[in-house]
Amino acid sequence: xxxxxxxxxxxxxxxxxxxxxxxxxxxxxxxxxxxxxxxxxxxxxxxxxxxxxxxxxxxxxxxxxxxxxxxxxxxxxxxxxxxxxxxxxxxxxxxxxxxxxxxxxxxxxxxxxxxxxxxxxxxxxxxxxxxxxxxxxxxxxxxxxxxxxxxxxxxxxxxxxxxxxxxxxxxxxxxxxxxxxxxxxxxxxxxxxxxxxxxxxxxxxxxxxxxxxxxxxxxxxxxxxxxxxxxxxxxxxxxxxxxxxxxxxxxxxxxxxxxxxxxxxxxxxxxxxxxxxxxxxxxxxxxxxxxxxxxxxxxxxxxxxxxxxxxxxxxxxxxxxxxxxxxxxxxxxxxxxxx
Amino acid sequence: xxxxxxxxxxxxxxxxxxxxxxxxxxxxxxxxxxxxxxxxxxxxxxxxxxxxxxxxxxxxxxxxxxxxxxxxxxxxxxxxxxxxxxxxxxxxxxxxxxxxxxxxxxxxxxxxxxxxxxxxxxxxxxxxxxxxxxxxxxxxxxxxxxxxxxxxxxxxxxxxxxxxxxxxxxxxxxxxxxxxxxxxxxxxxxxxxxxxxxxxxxxxxxxxxxxxxxxxxxxxxxxxxxxxxxxxxxxxxxxxxxxxxxxxxxxxxxxxxxxxxxxxxxxxxxxxxxxxxxxxxxxxxxxxxxxxxxxxxxxxxxxxxxxxxxxxxxxxxxxxxxxxxxxxxxxxx
Numbered sequence: 001x002x003x004x005x006x007x008x009x010x011x012x013x014x015x016x017x018x019x020x021x022x023x024x025x026x027x028x029x030x031x032x033x034x035x036x037x038x039x040x041x042x043x044x045x046x047x048x049x050x051x052x053x054x055x056x057x058x059x060x061x062x063x064x065x066x067x068x069x070x071x072x073x074x075x076x077x078x079x080x081x082x083x084x085x086x087x088x089x090x091x092x093x094x095x096x097x098x099x100x101x102x103x104x105x106x107x108x109x110x111x112x113x114x115x116x117x118x119x120x121x122x123x124x125x126x127x128x129x130x131x132x133x134x135x136x137x138x139x140x141x142x143x144x145x146x147x148x149x150x151x152x153x154x155x156x157x158x159x160x161x162x163x164x165x166x167x168x169x170x171x172x173x174x175x176x177x178x179x180x181x182x183x184x185x186x187x188x189x190x191x192x193x194x195x196x197x198x199x200x201x202x203x204x205x206x207x208x209x210x211x212x213x214x215x216x217x218x219x220x221x222x223x224x225x226x227x228x229x230x231x232x233x234x235x236x237x238x239x240x241x242x243x244x245x246x247x248x249x250x251x252x253x254x255x256x257x258x259x260x261x262x263x264x265x266x267x268x269x270x271x272x273x274x275x276x277x278x279x280x281x282x283x284x285x286x287x288x289x290x291x292x293x294x295x296x297x298x299x300x301x302x303x304x305x306x307x308x309x310x311x312x313x314x315x316x317x318x319x320x321x322x323x324x325x326x327x328x329x330x331x332x333x334x335x336x337x338x339x
Numbered sequence: 340x341x342x343x344x345x346x347x348x349x350x351x352x353x354x355x356x357x358x359x360x361x362x363x364x365x366x367x368x369x370x371x372x373x374x375x376x377x378x379x380x381x382x383x384x385x386x387x388x389x390x391x392x393x394x395x396x397x398x399x400x401x402x403x404x405x406x407x408x409x410x411x412x413x414x415x416x417x418x419x420x421x422x423x424x425x426x427x428x429x430x431x432x433x434x435x436x437x438x439x440x441x442x443x444x445x446x447x448x449x450x451x452x453x454x455x456x457x458x459x460x461x462x463x464x465x466x467x468x469x470x471x472x473x474x475x476x477x478x479x480x481x482x483x484x485x486x487x488x489x490x491x492x493x494x495x496x497x498x499x500x501x502x503x504x505x506x507x508x509x510x511x512x513x514x515x516x517x518x519x520x521x522x523x524x525x526x527x528x529x530x531x532x533x534x535x536x537x538x539x540x541x542x543x544x545x546x547x548x549x550x551x552x553x554x555x556x557x558x559x560x561x562x563x564x565x566x567x568x569x570x571x572x573x574x575x576x577x578x579x580x581x582x583x584x585x586x587x588x589x590x591x592x593x594x595x596x597x598x599x600x601x602x603x604x605x606x607x608x609x610x611x612x613x614x615x616x617x618x619x620x621x622x623x624x625x626x627x628x629x630x631x632x633x634x635x636x637x638x639x640x641x642x643x644x645x646x647x648x649x650x651x652x653x654x655x656x657x658x659x660x661x662x663x664x665x666x667x668x669x670x671x672x
Contacts, residue, residue, distance in 0.1 A: 066495040072525055077484055077518035081526075084488015087473060088423075104514075108535045111478055112485070120466055120474035125662075156660045180662035256661075301535040335540075 007197060016198040022192060024166035024199045025055050025131070028173040029093065031203060033063055036091065039177060042069040042249070043078055043095030052097055053133060053192055058150035063309035074257075075105035079130065083112055096132040099186060100143045107118060107153075113182050114157035129176045133189035134162065135227050135277050135322055136309075141316035146310070147226075147278040152184050153255045159208060160254040162186040164229040166197045168252055171206030179208055188226035195230075217245035220271040220337045223262065223288055225251040228275045228324060235329035244337045261286065263295045269299035271336045273316065275324050280308035302339030305332045346389055349567040353611055357618030359574060369621050375573055375621065376612050377630055379408040382432035384634045385441070385610055388642065389448065389462075396623030397646060398448045398462050403428035406571070407537055409612065411505070413576030414533050414598070418503045418584055423471045423493075425486045426464035427479070427506045429535065437470035439639055445645035453648045457655040480506060480513025483532070487519050489588070490528040499657045501529040501587045506596075508536040509556060512548050520595065524561035530594075530608070531580055532563075535570060537600040542587055546581045559593035570598030571606035574615070587661035600662030 010065040019027065040055055041063075047070035050057030071078050075096055082092035096102045102109070109130070116126045124233040136145035152158050159181050168188070168279040176183040178223040188195075215227070215236065224232040230248050236246040247265050251257060253318045266272050272292050274285035292304055315322050352363035359366075367375070382404065389401040404411055415424065415433035425655060426433055431444055443455065447465045450458035454467070456474075466474040473489070475482040486504035508515050511534060523530050533666035534554050538545050551557055558565030564586070566578040576598060583594035616622035 069526075072518070072521055074521070076514060077522045080481070080484025080519060081488040081522050082493065083487040084490070085490070085492040087485060088489045088492035090492050107478070107481065108484070108515075111476055112481055115476070116474060117662070118672055119456060119459055119476070120468075121454075121459070121660045123455060123466065123468040123475045159661070230625040 015201045017201060018196060019166045019199040020193045021163070021166050021169050021187065022053060022055050022193060024170040025173055025187065026057060027199065028060070028170040029056065029059060030179050032174060033059065035203070038089060038091045039093060040067045040085065040090055041093050041095065042071050042082060044071060044073055045095050046070060046095050047065050051095060053189065055091065055131070055187070056095065071183055075101050076108050079105040079108040079113065082128050083108065083116070083126045086128050092128040093177060094128060094130055096130060098140070098144050099132045099134040099148055100146045102132060102148065103138070109152070109158070112154050114155045117181075117303050118157060125180070127180055127182055129173070129183045129185050131185045131187060133192070134186040135162070135188045135190055136314055136319050137190035137227065139316065139319065142313045143197070144315040145319065147276065148310060149184075149186060149254055150278060150282060150284045150287070155282060157182065159183045159256065160186065161208060161252070162188065162226045162254055163252060164188065164191070164226055164250050165195050166199045168206050168212070171204050172198050172208065172252065174203065175205040175208050175251045178205070185210070186226065190227040190280065191230065206252070209256045209258055212219070212250045212260040213247060213261065214250045215246065215248040217247040219244045220246050220268055220333055221262075221265040221269045222246050222248045222273050222275065222329075224248065224275040225250060225254065228277055229330055231324065231326045232275050234326035235333055236259045238326065242334060244333060246333055257288070257291070259291055259295065260290065266292050266296040267299045270299050273305045273306060273307060273329065273336050274330045275307045275329055277309050277323060279311045280306055281311050283308055302336045305336045307332045342359060349569040350575050350579055351569035351572045352578065353572045353615050357614035359615065363574055363578055367574055369619060371416065372574075372612070372619075373621055375412055375577075376609070376616055378412050378432065378436055379573070379609050379612065380630055381634050381637070382408045382412065383436070385431070386637050388638055391419055392448075392642070395473045400462055401448070402428040402463055404432060406608065407535055407600050409573035409608030410535050410576050410598040410600055411569035412530070414503060414505070414574040414580045414596075417577045417580035418490060418501065418531070419499070421471070421498075422584070423473060423486070423489045423500065423502045425473050425475055425482045427482070427501060427510065428453070428477060429507070430505045431463060431465055433505065434465045434467050434470065434472045437467065437472050438463060439467035439470055439472060440643040442644050443467065445641040446648060449645040449648075450650065451645045451648035452651040453645070453653070456652040479521075480510035480515040482506075483510070483513075483515045483519030484522060486530055486532075487523045487526065487528045490492065490530045491526045494529055495526070499588055500530060501584050504530055504532045506532075507539065508534055508548055508554050509543060511554055513553045513580050520558070520561040520563060520593070521592040524563050527590065527592055531583045532595045533580065534595065534597045536597050536602055537570070537602070549634060553597060555595055555597035559672060563592060564594045565597065566594060567597045567599055570600035571608040571611055573608060573612050579656060
């Protein structure tokens with residue numbers, strides 16, 4: 001997990017510090033809480049301890065009980081209370097300790113948060129950023145490893161973000177907190193500390209809804225995000241040895257997805273492979289393939305391929321067999337390129 | 340937050356002969372008592388009209404609040420203007436009391452093009468932002484933590500703002516009731532949680548909702564105060580909620596009020612208040628006639644306006660999904 005990647009974006013010239021994902025997210029939270037007194041953090045163990053992954057470390061010391069709240073153990077209560085705080089004009093950034101724990105709050109997110117603006121004709125809004133660690137590869141077993149992004153993308157009214165590197169994590173989190181709509185901010189926990197890179201000091205944003213072409217190529221398009229981006233890169237490195245040049249797109253924002261970048265790339269390569277950790281059936285890959293079919297059908301030279309988790313719960317002992325790692329992506333690249 | 344045992348019998352103030360129990364004398368001014376009565380009569384009339392409109396198919400559904408007017412209006416009247424109100428399915432009279440225009444409510448139940456919610460919501464509860472009556476879903480109990488969040492946010496900003504949270508007794512079986520009141524206790528949020536125990540959660544009786552001795556007793560588990568009040572007695576409801584609001588504002592935490600509603604046949608709250616007003620010399624048959632005429636005109640005018648307005652235009656289906664919906668809806672699909 002050491003592939004350093006350079007994602008082009010609107011970096012301001014100036015000082016930068018090498019950080020991992022945890023540090024970059026923490027840096028963004030501190031910056032925004034200093035800038036905007038409406039921003040509050042709440043969740044289980046986010047205060048004195050700084051969260052189980054230490055993402056909120058130091059916030060309670062600086063901002064105190066009223067802005068960094070250790071809550072009772074109830075995800076529905078965390079999101080439901082945050083909705084009330086947002087109605088009153090605060091900007092909550094609740095943490096759900098693991099994305100797997102988000103389901104007790106699913107009703108609040110789906111039935112209340114996502115629909116508040118629409119059902120009230122824009123009179124009431126409850127914008128917030130729900131941060132939560134996502135994905136497998138940390139020996140977490142089936143209740144600490146899941147990738148539930150498509151269950152939220154399917155719900156009208158939610159934005160869904162998943163950064164792959166510290167630079168994007170800080171810039172996307174700042175953009176998310178300033179966005180007028182509710183955002184689910186999925187943090188790929190397998191690379192929390194492994195993904196390192198230069199993070200500009202101070203304020204900058206990475207726009208929501210914009211993918212990044214992290215490597216250009218002419219033979220096949222790889223669509224990936226989060227921790228699996230690095231597996232896609234590793235597989236592309238191997239494919240290159242066989243003369244296949246893959247173009248790699250880091251989606252960064254899953255919804256609203258950057259249709260233009262995806263379609264432009266597929267029109268160029270004529271071939272597409274989607275990689276994600278979540279189960280294949282009705283995973284986000286299904287929607288991505290549908291978008292490609294609808295918008296670039298005449299350019300396709302091969303059937304779109306998906307390399308995904310299996311249609312099973314997430315396993316503990318066999319997690320490395322479950323994850324769509326580079327050795328599973330490579331054959332899909334080769335088959336698609338040579339179809 | 341010291342928890343006290345809830346009253347074994349509901350607090351009441353109005354006696355059968357129209358007099359007021361001495362402990363509650365002076366709780367309501369004559370002027371406010373008359374205003375409450377007039378509003379309860381309006382609520383009753385609109386409610387009866389909605390029952391008829393539902394049978395005619397003009398509105399798709401209506402959760403009648405007949406017999407619950409004292410609880411709903413009395414609680415609303417006890418709050419301050421700057422407070423926030425979270426209705427449940429039967430609280431349209433609270434929204435009207437707070438200042439939602441009658442016609443606006445009619446536009447809501449009909450789903451007309453002039454509904455502020457663009458006809459997106461099936462009838463009830465209504466919302467009205469200018470009166471801080473919040474948009475609430477019909478999913479029972481889902482709004483409990485929202486009220487706690489609003490109240491807690493106001494408290495951290497040192498605003499003198501409390502939340503009035505209405506729900507039927509069925510909602511006490513929901514997860515959000517438990518987690519919401521638990522958060523209210525832990526955070527010290529200034530909330531008046533107002534449970535209408537009307538035994539009308541569709542077909543489910545109170546004994547099928549809980550094995551607790553009462554609904555108010557549930558407060559003890561959250562470190563909150565629990566109080567039972569006669570929900571047909573507007574003087575008692577007003578006094579209990581005003582007291583709960585004062586305690587919340589003073590940092591003494593939330594109160595769970597259980598308004599026990601006997602039902603309109605057993606105790607008609609409108610008739611009960613009328614007896615009191617007549618005994619006080621504040622009301623008579625002539626005023627009945629005048630009020631009935633005014634209410635009839637107001638209700639019919641509102642319904643006529645709403646039914647004549649027509650449905651919302653199709654483009655309202657896709658707006659408001661996101662802040663900039665149209666653009667994103669186009670891009671994404």
